[in-house]
Amino acid sequence: MAHYLDDLISHATKANKQKKNRFKQFLKNKASEYVKTVLEVCEAYTSKAHPETGEIKQIGDAKRIRLLSGKWINRDIVGARNILLRALVNKPDCFTVAISIS
Numbered sequence: 001m002a003h004y005l006d007d008l009i010s011h012a013t014k015a016n017k018q019k020k021n022r023f024k025q026f027l028k029n030k031a032s033e034y035v036k037t038v039l040e041v042c043e044a045y046t047s048k049a050h051p052e053t054g055e056i057k058q059i060g061d062a063k064r065i066r067l068l069s070g071k072w073i074n075r076d077i078v079g080a081r082n083i084l085l086r087a088l089v090n091k092p093d094c095f096t097v098a099i100s101i102s
Contacts, residue, residue, distance in 0.1 A: 039094055041087045047079035 024040075031038045048056050052068050059065060064072040088095060 037094060039087050039091055041083050041090065043079070043083055046082035046086065047075045049078070049082050051078050051081060 024038075028038045045056055048059055050057055050065065051073065057065065059075065063075060065075050065078055066072055
């Protein structure tokens with residue numbers, strides 16, 4: 001039985017990697033159509049890093065993270081923010097800041 005479960009897990013892992021790679025390639029193709037660049041950033045711990053303290057929290061399968069103010073925020077938003085911050089730190093030359101003074 002354990003061998004069967006290992007095979008199922010291995011197959012599911014391979015299928016997920018294939019889907020992720022297909023999506024990544026699709027995104028890169030679309031970006032190139034619009035003359036844009038796709039930055040690949042390590043996503044490890046990005047949903048677990050607290051947005052205010054940076055502390056890695058063991059949140060399990062929780063969908064939200066509690067802020068210092070007591071309010072709750074969706075962990076996907078936290079993850080997206082942390083991925084952006086990681087990209088800004090690792091590849092700052094890929095970003096342009098435009099300031100408009102009225």
